[in-house]
Amino acid sequence: MSVRELEVALGARRYPIWIGPGLLGDAARWRARMRGRHALVVTNATVAPLYLERVRAGLAGLAHDALVLPDGESFKTLDSCARVFDALAALGATRDACVLALGGGVIGDLAGFAAACWMRGIDFVQMPTTLLAMVDSSVGGKTAVNLPAGKNLVGAFHQPRAVVADTDTLATLPAREYRAGLAEVAKIGALGDAAFFAWLEAHADALAGRASDALIEAIAHACARKAGVVARDETEQGERALLNFGHTFGHALEAELGYGTLLHGEAVAIGMLLAARLSARLGLAGTADAERLRALLTRLGLPVDAPPGAGADALLARMALDKKNEAGRLRLILWRGIGRAEIAAGVDAGAVRAVLEEQGAGRRA
Numbered sequence: 001m002s003v004r005e006l007e008v009a010l011g012a013r014r015y016p017i018w019i020g021p022g023l024l025g026d027a028a029r030w031r032a033r034m035r036g037r038h039a040l041v042v043t044n045a046t047v048a049p050l051y052l053e054r055v056r057a058g059l060a061g062l063a064h065d066a067l068v069l070p071d072g073e074s075f076k077t078l079d080s081c082a083r084v085f086d087a088l089a090a091l092g093a094t095r096d097a098c099v100l101a102l103g104g105g106v107i108g109d110l111a112g113f114a115a116a117c118w119m120r121g122i123d124f125v126q127m128p129t130t131l132l133a134m135v136d137s138s139v140g141g142k143t144a145v146n147l148p149a150g151k152n153l154v155g156a157f158h159q160p161r162a163v164v165a166d167t168d169t170l171a172t173l174p175a176r177e178y179r180a181g182l183a184e185v186a187k188i189g190a191l192g193d194a195a196f197f198a199w200l201e202a203h204a205d206a207l208a209g210r211a212s213d214a215l216i217e218a219i220a221h222a223c224a225r226k227a228g229v230v231a232r233d234e235t236e237q238g239e240r241a242l243l244n245f246g247h248t249f250g251h252a253l254e255a256e257l258g259y260g261t262l263l264h265g266e267a268v269a270i271g272m273l274l275a276a277r278l279s280a281r282l283g284l285a286g287t288a289d290a291e292r293l294r295a296l297l298t299r300l301g302l303p304v305d306a307p308p309g310a311g312a313d314a315l316l317a318r319m320a321l322d323k324k325n326e327a328g329r330l331r332l333i334l335w336r337g338i339g340r341a342e343i344a345a346g347v348d349a350g351a352v353r354a355v356l357e358e359q360g361a362g363r364r365a
């Protein structure tokens with residue numbers, strides 16, 4: 001199977017996204033995107049035994065080291081970031097050094113943020129090993145860590161030098177993590193691409209069964225759509241906020257339930273349905289499209305109802321700290337139906353509470 005190559009074009013700054021088998025072992029390809037003499041691989045305790053040696057083999061001739069962090073969303077923290085800084089210092093990494101982020105979105109966000117900070121910014125390469133990271137987090141340069149107060153509250157826009165999506169790595173990805181990645185794929189269709197949404201409906205069984213042709217097509221399509229949005233609006237002054245469909249609710253659920261309780265993709269699936277229901281309540285969309293979204297997510301094996309344990313008031317308080325809000329007013333992504341999301345400012349908190357309570361998110365465990 002051949003390697004697909006896409007590009008993120010940000011004026012003169014451009015970088016490739018490679019998608020296909022065998023890419024971690026194809027060091028000649030990704031080494032060409034690295035400058036300088038130092039490289040630090042940042043990964044975690046689950047991914048390291050599986051794929052670290054493949055990457056290290058490609059670093060022969062460079063001064064390099066690897067930092068293996070504990071696994072989990074609860075380690076996407078400033079403390080972990082400090083460990084990356086210490087490892088870069090121990091390596092003697094200067095401004096021409098490169099960080100290689102080998103893992104899922106947690107590692108990509110964290111290592112990317114550390115690269116953005118070290119000596120005010122050094123190169124990094126995304127080596128995503130989860131479906132979610134391949135279709136979403138490795139592309140576009142959003143890097144961040146969480147705080148107890150909320151998701152991704154400390155971060156930077158810092159674009160990678162390349163995205164190396166070796167699809168062979170998906171063979172070891174647990175089923176629940178795979179399904180979580182499909183949520184961000186469905187999001188791309190739901191927010192702005194009705195034809196892709198219909199394609200997903202037609203290929204839902206193939207995707208749920210990990211059929212490789214459908215999967216490669218879905219990864220490439222999601223990356224291409226995201227690359228287009230990022231090229232037009234790198235720092236989320238407008239259109240890029242649409243990629244946050246489902247995230248205002250989703251991030252609140254992730255933080256309120258405790259990081260790692262819901263996977264990010266699961267929280268986004270539930271969040272998209274909450275946003276769809278809110279849109280229907282506000283008269284922006286009919287309920288039929290919300291049902292279509294619910295049906296697709298269910299076929300992809302994703303949760304569609306918030307679990308008990310997070311009260312509506314607590315979730316609303318979390319949503320008040322969402323990055324998209326302006327002038328103390330809720331600003332979130334609503335929609336007019338499949339493929340037609342829009343940014344809504346000044347959303348009535350009472351309507352949000354009603355949707356949370358009606359859907360059961362207000363239940364106590």
Ligand SMILES: NC(=O)c1ccc[n+]([C@@H]2O[C@H](COP(=O)([O-])OP(=O)(O)OC[C@H]3O[C@@H](n4cnc5c(N)ncnc54)[C@H](O)[C@@H]3O)[C@@H](O)[C@H]2O)c1
Nearest residue numbers: 046071104105106129130132133136137142169172173264
């Ligand atoms: N920057 C962005 O634009 C962006 C976009 C979407 C999500 N995110 C962030 O990404 C994170 C979620 O990423 P994720 O879903 O990849 O979670 P993750 O990074 O926690 O990875 C999921 C699990 O899979 C394991 N794993 C990774 N690759 C594996 C492989 N090939 N085989 C076996 N196990 C493997 C990991 O160790 C982990 O246990 C969240 O923090 C979310 O906020 C960021």
Ligand SMILES: O=C(O)C(=O)C[C@@H](O)[C@H](O)[C@H](O)COP(=O)(O)O
Nearest residue numbers: 136140142151152240243244247323
């Ligand atoms: O790339 C973007 O832009 C996104 O919003 C993609 C999201 O899927 C992703 O979860 C992102 O990390 C959310 O960013 P945030 O700004 O809401 O923290």
Ligand SMILES: [Zn+2]
Nearest residue numbers: 184247264268
């Ligand atoms: Zn997301």
